[in-house]
Amino acid sequence: MNWLIISGTNRPQSNTLKVSNHLAGLLKTNLRDQNENVAVLDLQNLPLEIFAPSAYASKPSSFDSFREAVLKADAVISVLPEYNGSAPGVFKYFLDMLPFPQSLQKIPCAFVGLSSGRFGSLRSVEHMQQIFGYRNAFIFPERIFIPAVDKSIDENGKPKEDFIQQLMEQMMIGFILFTRSLRKPS
Template structure:
């Protein structure tokens, strides 16, 4: 099982669409997967599930437990203000310590409206995962100007499709 984390809590996000595309690529190769959609987090989770309230919020715990159970993850990382969304950082910070990410493997996919494709966002997230002991796949597709390269639930950019397919193949043998 591979968990795909949609790295934003924005309803109807482009990142959620990319997560679905990625899930289809994994399923086409016979790999089971599920999507952890951060839009399912309780709106008050930074108060009701972290720090002194760690373990007290069942909705947060359900999402966090899914990541504790798997050995591989994919993070769809939208670029917000030249980094990744704060909701993803808060979700990571809400996990147990020592980190349930330690020794696990992950892949990152950057998504942005701009021309950088989330490169800085993935760099920041890679630093955090390295600190937590997670192994990050070197291939990190950057899907820049995503709105120009997406029609509904389909990528129209052949290079983007190829990059995702290559990353999926690498992740499966990683």
């Protein structure tokens, strides 16, 4: 199976990318199978051409690998920072650039939020759950919210608090079971 973690911002040196990489490690550890592929999609690497107004009508070939990463994903975890009380605009724009309606359709999807403030990006996660619901994703109900992220993770994106680290491990185990039960070969 292909597991995709989307780091939901293009801000350089983002905490979101650190947390995404940490989650990728946890996912790999818990998958315990050589044939599983875990990838982190860093929106910082989006090609500039995708932001041209012409991209609505015609996608640049430099976007192909991003589109394919989503289309071939069997499961998606979105890691979302809070920007102005919601997810970063680039994340929604990325969704808008994906093929409709096949992207995310009946794909197990989970969400992790993080913010400098007290609410750990609850608002952006709930906002994006609504949008993923519109796209007919199978939404995993457990979420994790990391508040005061600048102080609560280390340089590798690992939570300093054991409680949050344990929540992450439990969430990855639960999401693996959820995905496998929904993606059984017919």
